Amino acid sequence: MADIRHFKDRTEAGRLLAKRLGEYARRPDAVVLALPRGGVPVGFAIAQRLGIALDILIVRKLGMPGHEEFAMGAVGSGGVRVLQSGVPGLMGVSAHDVDLVTARELAELQRRERAYRGGRAPLDLAGRSAILVDDGVATGSTMLAAIEVARRLGPRTLVLAVPVAPPDTAAALAARVDDLVCLSTPPQFRSVGQWYDTFGQTSDEEVQDLLATAWHDEAMAGARPTGGANHETNDRHRL
Template identity: 55%
Template sequence: MLALPRGGVPVAYEVAHTLKAPLDVFLVRKLGVPGYEEVAMGAIASGGVRVLNEDVVRRAGVTPQAIAAAEKREQAELARRERAYREGRTPAPIQGRTVLLVDDGVATGATLRAGLKALRALSLARVVVAVPVAPPEVCRTLKAEADEVVCLLTPPDFMAVGQFYRDFHQTSDEEVRELLTRAASPQPSTVQPEE
């Protein structure tokens, strides 16, 4: 199971715990439109993968120089998070396996699409995207790129991921590290020894 940090980690932790599956992170960063950084014009992922939403780039009039500047900034953050989250642990072996790629929800799909593109280069058996909520049209787009997409809610009135959470606080680096450490620790048995 791979989680997209930061918000995808708490969701993936619960799923991994339930499925008794190993958990790791897959680092992807959104490339925000200059001046409107919350609007994704694309994303980058580990391994030098970049996905651009050409419609957003064209409509916002983003120059190649602005894209390169955003990419350079986000590459630095990708490297920082790699060091911070792994704490010396090596990435989970995933080649030839089925990977469940989890996020806390999807708005535009740019981040997940970059993750999918990067994972496709790693010779996986299958990639399954799992998210609690996304707009219907984004789920359709993701289904064309993933082997399978599990999306619990696809509301037609989707405006933002946060509208579907009671508590949508920003997940901190500390929370990510704590959940990854907990997931890597052996789980105590719940079976009581016979007397």
């Protein structure tokens, strides 16, 4: 029987995922890679609960021209592009159409990199345990791109942690990572948002705020002579 559950919000989903990821708590080699925007509140909750580093991995869905809600693929940092089977050609979409959508989404990807990171360089993932996080998965095309981008960065172990996904998508993604943690796999799946009580759009400002808090905490923890992870945040983000 499939696991079916609802979540209050993204923060609760992250806390519940953290309970299933306890083996990574306080490990200096572990890092959460959150997908902006919606994956960042989930990833922030996980990183804070486990006392490990937080970074972002940016990918963009390639929407079908005229039917943008349907993903024909995705692009990620480093120029990685993943296309659904039959694209180009599917629903009359040409290679030129795909290239136009790709160029537009790559421009937005680069804008987000600048907006979220500022001058901060991505973490070196070589030899580390990377936990890839989003607030849920539907078709899996965006996550496939994220997995490929993450793999190219050289982690020793790649874990995918998501609150909810359709059973077939979860099974397909499980074959592409070293471990999958998925809390809910409902067979009657229409959208990620239907499994949350609160599922408002995460803003750029919220992403920037959460990343600034996490990176400030990491810097403070690293500056302490005794070492160890910093498990305290300001009152606004206390988990």
